[in-house]
Amino acid sequence: MDLFDHSPFERLPLPDADLLLLRRIALSASPDALAERLIADTPWRRESITLWGKTRLQPRLLAWYGDPGSRYRYSGRTLEPLPWTPLLRQLKDAVERASGARYNSVLLNYYRDGRDSMGMHADDEPELGARPTVASLSLGAERKLVFRHRWRKDLRPVRLPLPSGSLLVMSGDTQAHWKHGIDKLRRACGPRINLTFRRIVAPVR
Numbered sequence: 001m002d003l004f005d006h007s008p009f010e011r012l013p014l015p016d017a018d019l020l021l022l023r024r025i026a027l028s029a030s031p032d033a034l035a036e037r038l039i040a041d042t043p044w045r046r047e048s049i050t051l052w053g054k055t056r057l058q059p060r061l062l063a064w065y066g067d068p069g070s071r072y073r074y075s076g077r078t079l080e081p082l083p084w085t086p087l088l089r090q091l092k093d094a095v096e097r098a099s100g101a102r103y104n105s106v107l108l109n110y111y112r113d114g115r116d117s118m119g120m121h122a123d124d125e126p127e128l129g130a131r132p133t134v135a136s137l138s139l140g141a142e143r144k145l146v147f148r149h150r151w152r153k154d155l156r157p158v159r160l161p162l163p164s165g166s167l168l169v170m171s172g173d174t175q176a177h178w179k180h181g182i183d184k185l186r187r188a189c190g191p192r193i194n195l196t197f198r199r200i201v202a203p204v205r
């Protein structure tokens with residue numbers, strides 16, 4: 001029996017996935033005002049990524065926060081968490097209440113404009129454990145999260161718009177069967193912050 005009441009969520013009908021979308025989560029301030037605060041107050045980093053032996057800068061800015069020890073290996077780098085700020089703790093509480101799960105870390109992504117993006121990937125790092133729940137809060141400009149099934153070529157990519165203040169909860173087999181990413185845009189687009197709340201279960205050595 002599922003004890004958690006998912007009713008305000010919409011279940012997205014992708015096969016081999018467990019995706020719940022809440023179009024507007026209750027927050028202490030308007031989502032756009034929160035995006036502006038996070039943009040101004042976060043010590044953003046531009047990380048590099050190594051793919052196929054080539055190192056280049058990631059096409060967005062990021063920051064990693066969490067409980068002490070929630071180290072995370074991401075795109076070949078180990079990220080040390082910054083301590084929770086009062087605002088991030090408050091957002092974590094709101095996301096935990098809405099999604100009925102607990103998290104000990106959050107990755108902040110800052111897409112400065114339509115040229116910033118995130119390559120196709122799955123959040124399947126071993127430190128997240130099997131069948132992880134990842135809760136993704138979007139603030140600011142709406143962008144589309146693209147889902148592609150890993151091997152079923154008969155399934156078309158799914159483009160899911162993530163409006164400001166929306167919460168997408170990915171769980172179960174989603175990461176095992178699908179990859180996701182944010183494409184670049186040709187048109188102008190304002191800034192967007194995405195926060196993915198995660199639970200690190202196995203420490204990185």
Ligand SMILES: O=C(O)CCC(=O)C(=O)O
Binds near residue numbers: 107123136145181
């Ligand atoms: O910006 C987004 O909506 C996606 C973020 C994401 O997939 C991640 O941080 O792993």
Ligand SMILES: [Fe+2]
Binds near residue numbers: 180
């Ligand atoms: Fe992701």
